[in-house]
Amino acid sequence: MSERDRGSDDWQPWDREPPSGPATEPVPAAEPQWAGAAGAEPTTELPAGPPPPPYQPISGSWGAPPVPPAASSAHPVSQPEPRPGRRGPGWGALVGVALATALVAGTTGGIVGGALADRGSGSSGGTSVAAPQPGAGATTRPRGSVANIAATALPSVVTLRVEGADGGATGSGWVYDDRGHVVTNNHVVAGAGDSTITVVLSNGKQVSGKVVGRDASYDLAVVRVEGADLAPLPVGSSSDVVVGDEVIAVGAPLGLDSTVTSGIVSALDRPVTPGQQDDQSFINAIQTDAAINPGNSGGPLLDMQGRVIGVNSAIARVPGTSLGGQSGNIGVGFAIPSDQVSTTVDQLISTGKAEHPIIGVYLDSSYDGEGVRVAEDGPNGDPAVNPGGPADEAGIEAGDVITAFEGRPVSDDGELVVKIRARRVGESVRLTIVRDGRERDVTMVLQGSE
Known part of the structure; x- marks a missing residue:
């Protein structure tokens, strides 16, 4: 997914480089917000809530919490035995990512x-x-x-x-x-x-x-x-x-x-x-x-x-x-x-970095119909479908409307990004697209991008 074109209000690139923001404005009913701890002024990425009296630490000592009484050993005796400590990169699993729905985060x-x-x-x-x-x-x-x-x-x-x-x-x-x-x-x-x-x-x-x-x-x-x-x-x-x-x-x-x-x-x-x-x-x-x-x-x-x-x-x-x-x-x-x-x-x-799965398209954020539409053009004259990318290899074209991901409907740009990010690089996924009124399924292998 490439960087979004900050100068365009009609579409945003969602799937070339890891996006730095949503393709659409946040839904009024679902403005995502980081909940900072008490008393902070919002930062660029961490808008915070108001000081919650009477617990707001403004100055002076924090006051240490009581030390828990020691058990008979350093590990729980009545808890199910935990897995052995991980010594480095361990088992992999599917990665989840998502966009705001009608909720407020x-x-x-x-x-x-x-x-x-x-x-x-x-x-x-x-x-x-x-x-x-x-x-x-x-x-x-x-x-x-x-x-x-x-x-x-x-x-x-x-x-x-x-x-x-x-x-x-x-x-x-x-x-x-x-x-x-x-x-x-x-x-x-x-x-x-x-x-x-x-x-x-x-x-x-x-x-x-x-x-x-x-x-x-x-x-x-x-x-x-x-x-x-x-x-x-x-x-x-x-x-x-x-x-x-x-x-x-x-x-x-x-x-x-x-x-x-x-x-x-x-x-x-x-x-x-x-x-x-x-x-x-x-x-x-x-x-x-x-x-x-x-x-x-x-x-x-x-x-x-x-x-x-x-x-x-x-x-x-x-x-x-x-x-x-x-x-x-x-x-x-x-x-x-x-x-x-x-x-x-x-x-x-x-x-020190994480890899993000992509399909290689720019999406049209001005589209308000069913599904998500691939943009006609990318920023700076780039094609909306990345040549040689997963979507291109699967036959997706500019203007196609993506209506489902793995059989589940998608209703907005961010939701599609979320579903893609929830998968792993190298995994095959199935998208349902509509072109000229005809619906068909396409399969592609997700590529990785930092």
Whole structure:
């Protein structure tokens, strides 16, 4: 997918290079918004909500959270045995991406606008700090209960503090492997640059971290943590999730570290595009009613076996409210599916970049009929269908209308992009197109583009 033509309002290139924004203006009923943590002014990619009194940390000490009581071992004794720690790029899975429907998305990455004071005991001069231990619920509550899962998972969930040119930000993250890699959202660390990130453990100890890779399109990033031997969380398969499954969200909403909420999976494959025109993300989201608030971004969404099935990334915003008017959770939150997370994170750890599947066309965003229409021309005189690309090889032409992807109808440009991004490079996909009133199916092999 090539870069969008900023000077055209009639169409946008959706499928040459990874797009930096939606082809169409956000639907009024579904303005995606990153939910920054309390008290932040919106940044270019992270519009934030208002300070939520009385929890807004403006200045002074943060106040360390209580240290969870130590269990009899560093790992849960009553939790199902987690998978062995990942030592590098591991199992791959399908990648999910999506665009906003009639919902309003708002990110849950935390932005904190005041000074971030030190709290707890920090690591010093490369000295390794003691890793957090599971809380009492890991042994005193039944296996599979919310209390048991929360106590077991909390030592592997961290709070990330980022200092950038636009001020401070805070969000959540979780330990991915035994090499110190922590997964979070791109929008949480986007302002960090080469700066060191402060990683606050669940026992209040602080260590440092550095971004090793990030991808705005999938809204994922990996931070390497130094100075603590942290246990990774087991990762489940989001393809096994069904609507109604119970889930648990863990993170630092409103700057409140080690917060646990629970709910159910409300919907699957919900297309959501939080972010702004120049830094859009595409999430084929798991929708949940578990309370997710500013600051939860990057934290894990767990199933009732304590496995990560998603990364909390966005929350709904009531239509008509300003970007700065986000008041918090309204029971509609969104998480990046773990299948997408695993594939993208392994790429970020290996190369620092993620690969995006494309079909190689520009779409006409002025088209308002059924399906999605391929543009007549690309920007700067480029062809609308990339010569030699997947769509060209499959026989798609300028002006064709794409009505379905893998047999499922598509209604707008972003939805098609979402469905394509949910697949892997090299995978074959089937599109239904209409030309001159005649419908036919075409098959193509997805190409990759950074």
